[in-house]
Amino acid sequence: MVQGRITIKDVAMKAGVSTATVSRVLNKSEKVHSRTRWRVERACAELGFSRDPIATALRTGRSNTVHLLIERFDGNFIPDILVGIEAKADAENYRVLVSKLDNAGRGIWEPGKQYIDGIIVISDAVHDLNLSEVAGQENLPLVCVYSYTQDIRYPCVLPDDYQGAYLAVQHLATRGCNDVGFISGPPDWPASEDRLRGYRQAVEDFGLREDPNLIEVGDWTVATGYEACLRLLERTSFDSIFAGNDSMAIGAIDALREHELRVPRDVAVIGFDNAALCRYVRPTLSSIAMPLKELGEVAMGTLLSLIDQRNNGQSSDTEHVLKLPCVLRKRDSTKVSEQLTIRDRKES
């Protein structure tokens, strides 16, 4: 009763054809008489045959498997990006192998490297990394998600930080703010730079106060958000703060609270990232949500098309940088609770 594995051979026998023909049917493409094809397909169905991926991989060198290299598993955005990657992979019948991306770049060369059709890298610091080493001498298709590399061979799928920042400031402007403080992330991060640009453009477009004194720098942490906000308070006055991320926004709120300033009544605050904590802090924190799931989907989609092109000997025609739009999440920290206060400030 124990029927081992059902192989292409069994199918061939049942259908009265050769294994070569069965293989042809399985791989669509080639010409097979429709009568034969039908017989084979029926045999497959009746026997409940499914092709052995390992044998196929050995023969063809491809495995329908992509390698996902993650720098830090506990990064805030990983899970949502994973959702997108996995969904797309699943839909296209690909498998996803997950490993830690060793900072040193080694650890990828170990067994398992072969037969990988492509690579996705998620990291905060890809620009420091030699990706061609990761891609190997076979120069496997590789895309970065949520991380940037200058190497134009590798597409990068990123949130549109510029547009997201613009959105944040626009929201504050719409709400009636005029003096928007900005707490930037570290200047050497591409994301920081883009968010600053978005801030500046929106300030200009909406005719808000342009003043270098309104800009401060932190390093993404609560503590530096707090300190940056203190410096802003000393130096100038403002009616709102746009923080480069949610942690710094929370630090800023701490500082405001110490100065007896209430959020959003006295100062509106908006963050960036839309981390889970936005819904848990009080007041709940408005923020800019990155399209994480979509990033994952698009990254996987891009990778699959790279793989396709490579298999067909075409050269890749993908953009180097793909930016997906962010969306605004309004919460209490930017609510217009006291219309008057704001009017006063605008008219003064």
Next chain:
Amino acid sequence: MVQGRITIKDVAMKAGVSTATVSRVLNKSEKVHSRTRWRVERACAELGFSRDPIATALRTGRSNTVHLLIERFDGNFIPDILVGIEAKADAENYRVLVSKLDNAGRGIWEPGKQYIDGIIVISDAVHDLNLSEVAGQENLPLVCVYSYTQDIRYPCVLPDDYQGAYLAVQHLATRGCNDVGFISGPPDWPASEDRLRGYRQAVEDFGLREDPNLIEVGDWTVATGYEACLRLLERTSFDSIFAGNDSMAIGAIDALREHELRVPRDVAVIGFDNAALCRYVRPTLSSIAMPLKELGEVAMGTLLSLIDQRNNGQSSDTEHVLKLPCVLRKRDSTKVSEQLTIRDRKES
């Protein structure tokens, strides 16, 4: 210059032996003359040979790959558990394939099922799931992490909810609290049950007030934590709250705040889970941290030993349930800011 793949054949040639001998060296176990072994090892090293895992898999039916099935990628604890799983897997030269665990249980049968040496399941609701279907007719080694199944064939690696809850109440007691309110999660969750038991035991051990009125039920969300706390406030008085998870703790704090009760001055609050948000809410929230990384490591370790035993024809000797201890994280929400208040209360 393009040397294709370096195979066992190349090594055999270089070492002047047959491929069979090389294979024997590679697989340790069998007897090979030390002189020959040395020659082969040197040849391997010089050629930079590494064995092709796919070919090996095809021949042996094993692949050094485990399948990780996740119910919800965006579950709060996944990333940290993953860290542990991956670390252990990496150390033991195993690969980790990640997929979504389809609620229906299907989707696992698709190609890729074969050659999987074992399965890890992460889910919130495993008890509803037919795991034997997941394990397949081959009855692959399977372990659950952070989730429970009654099926004793499958080991479960869990945080020790009982001990964690005990720890929380002990902390409150040490701090001087006597009337500890408890907001439980839904009663049908094993975790809720265990946390309640831990609460009760600690209340008894430390001679605190035992009173059914001190116990309320929520469904893990902020909203129900809020409501549960309101009910407690109406019904009785208390000097502290232990919430079944952090979200409900936050809801409770909202309710306390509305009643002009200050945390921790008037009421101390402690949550469970030690979610990231604990460090971001104000006051920062004391909580019980589950050993997530360790859960992952132990789960993978258990799975590997199951695989080992199976390969050696032994029957599994692993415990059905493995509980790992939680640890207390003290933060502001249980700080003893006003020693007096507490003394008053204790002495009254």
Next chain:
DNA sequence: ACATTTAATGGTATCGATTACAATGTAAAC
């Protein structure tokens, strides 16, 4: 009607390793 394509299918080597079995060498035993 016969030559020449073209379509459809079969035979079999191959991918890179493992392993049962056979063969050889070596040393101890008689």
Next chain:
DNA sequence: GTTTACATTGTAATCGATACCATTAAATGT
């Protein structure tokens, strides 16, 4: 000096599918 046992090593089949080449059958052209 054989015989015998045991330790090493080699030969070749095998895992399951693919793909090159050969072959046969059918279709087209003149």
